[in-house]
Amino acid sequence: MLNKKNGVNFKSLCVDPTKVPKEKNVFFTHAHSDHVKLSDKSRFFATPQTIELIKKRYVRKNFINFNSINFFSKKKFDDFEIKLFPNGHILGSSQVKIFGNKEINITSDFRLQDSLFFDGIKPLASEILVLETTFGSPAYNFPKYSVVVDEMVEWISREAKSNLVLLSGYSLGKAQELTKISNLAGFEPVVHESIFEMNKIYSSNNMDLGKYSLLDHNLKDFSVLILPPQLVNKFLLSTLKEMESRQIVSALATGWTFVREYDKTFPLSNHADYNDLIEYVKQVNPKLVLTDHGFCEEFARKLNRLGFKSKPLKQNKQQVLFDF
């Protein structure tokens, strides 16, 4: 048995390892950094879109061995097959269903509701469900996604007429939604380079983001600026205020409830919220739910109270899934 630090393993395939893998075959559910660890000794499998994003974000060597698997097609490994399904989280992200002596579904980070670029997903039937529980606490029930988008469009339309609107969200996933929302509000945004690179990949994969420009220190032609959160701090805001004759108004798009130095926080999330997590389990009714990430212990206790057998993946150090 391999320990937790190696991620979820089922015999010869490791899913989303949390440290540099030694396994021969590794599958990445999507291209966020907490799910991607590369080495030159493994073979990596993912959707073509995920591979494209990973190569642009993390790969500095040419000899990484990538192999693409398309959505809805099956890939055979030793004594099991896997099949990938969209999970509504970001471009290329997948839930993976494993067909062996048991049927197992790993949701990874997922979103149940329709969003700007992705249809809401259908829960997949399985005996064992490995459920991503980032927001598995009742404090994290979000308004309907479309309502949050409408509120943001209305706020940007109003504020950007006379102010410089600063929007902040993760470079991959959230920032593309902010780009689209800015366009829906009638303003072409200028975006940080890390966002521009990801936007280009979304656009080339037929996602309609609207117009956007690369930030080159000239803000005067724009009313909306989009930056990743790690660049936004008091120093940057005071520098912008000195540079600009306009007032700066700022908003962070996040499912988390912190505000920091922003004027507003919009609960625009690309994860399932608490009620959606329960809804997923109810629709699937699996024999066992293994919760992973976030509020995994609290949510497993809740599921047990609701009559679903559940335990956190980490608590049981149970990563070799076919040993169940």
Ligand SMILES: [Zn+2]
């Ligand atoms: Zn993610």
